[in-house]
Amino acid sequence: MTLDQLMDIPGALAAFTYSDKGDLTDHRVREGTEITPQVLDLLAHSCVANMAVATLEARGWENVTGQKGFEPLQGFSMVGLEWSAVVNGRCGVIVKNRDVNYETAFEAIHACAAA
Amino acid sequence: MHIVKQLMAIPGVIAAGEFAYRGDRFSFEGALTAEFARMASILCRSNTMSVNMQSEIFDSFAENCGCRPVQGWIVRGSHATVCNIGNYFAFIENRPELLNDVMTIMRAKIGDLGDDLLMNLYAKIGGDVKEALY
């Protein structure tokens, strides 16, 4: 799935890809929002951090409790008051909460990362 | 109906509960032991602190960015997912539409969280929000 296709998911305000270290590699932003490439770059870096911490948590949890099913991680989402950021290891999308479909968003970024 | 009970009534919800700001007090229902629930509350606190910090930073670069105040977060695993709104968490199976349903219920029942999330989290269980962590 391309970034332009990511922008078609319900409520999408921005879509972006980033490197392993969190540097922004490509992005799309809907007109009229206050999202800038600078903010997306910060967000991408926080995505890398959040995915790493979530991996620590998933791996640690599975090891200590024996409960499986978390790894390999599919993604992370930060839920704000009006927007949510849905990300995985490579792609992310910012969506409006009133229109959001989390499952569609996670599937879409998975398809984007696989491309 | 209390939110935890409401969530536990949904097929596919493995466990649900609430945690205190300091991660040291919690309540839960479902397929967790008390020890696992304690661990879960420490994980939840850690992620909640992180996303709150991040949203403050984003906000200083783009006011009205729509992420403040932070409401919660989701960790999407391969077959199971953990979602958090405020000081409530839920462990769920990755069944179709379940994540959307759980998030909708949690956001509706808990309502919008205000700016001082820490005050909200701590005050519910009781305690001095100005008290140093250690």
Place this chain on the structure above:
Amino acid sequence: MSLKKLLVMDGVVAVCRFQDDGSVMDSAGMLPPDLIERLAKFSQWYRRMVSGNMDLLSLFSQMRGWSPSQGWIVHGAQVTVCSHGNLVCMVQNGQGSLHDIMTLLAEISHE
């Protein structure tokens, strides 16, 4: 008084003691007030984050000696920010000893 003890150390550019809500209790050094405020807020959040991650590491490793976390260091290209408890210091790299600064930070943070 004790913040000045840190300020006189080689390399230290600014020092700040912050409260649990991220506001500035005391500060000294070369940073303008608005940057000191930002530093204090950032340091308080960072302290919470590191403390949270330390708890996770402690939990999953079952090792003693991690929690409770004491401080953190962010080592930049030319500047380093280091913290112990509710004290934070900005340091110019290549001047002075980070070890000595952290030792003094630890001592003063308990005052």
